[in-house]
Amino acid sequence: MRTEGTVEAFREAEKLVAQRRPFEALRTLGPVLDEAADKPSVQLLAGRAYLFSAQLHRAERAFLRVIELDPSDHYARLVLGRTLQRQGRLNEAHAQVRLATTMYPDPAYQEILGEIRAHIARVNAGS
Template structure:
């Protein structure tokens, strides 16, 4: 019998191997069961994001942020999903929070990129 944890671990291997749809096939049946687990929701969101299911990715990342508002990686990924949906103002907010809590260069790069695209003169 496959446990939820087994599904999670195998889905992680599949996603890391570039197979987001296969990872989703393992995670979606237990989505309600993992709803309160930030790590599992983050993995689910990453699988949605990598398979270009941006609204579902946004929802999963937003649930992670609701569970742990200090998770800078979840905020960064929420910003990425919003940015890919052309919701630049909302993405900028998430990037700003991530940058304020972490000095990771990729967070600053995304914030600067989105901020430049939001400025009237294009940067």
């Protein structure tokens, strides 16, 4: 990010996302996206705001862009998996969360993976 104003806008958008105010965060983040769209941190923040505002396809695109820019970003894979899960794309969600858990074996990640596996089992049992 180039300008001090851009950095300030990014920080303000982070605060707004943390406060679960995604629409305000996205308005604040607009100029930052214009200036620094190829920064993984900017795409990740936008993806989180899109996810919190149920703009799931936009969230998916933002998280995929983060992974394109930084394939080792385990958190982007985790939230991409959550986004896919909310879209009902359970097998794709499982693949992303499983990879995130392999990259970063955190108990919270493993819990999410277990949740997706249980959901897949319920769906398969009902078939």
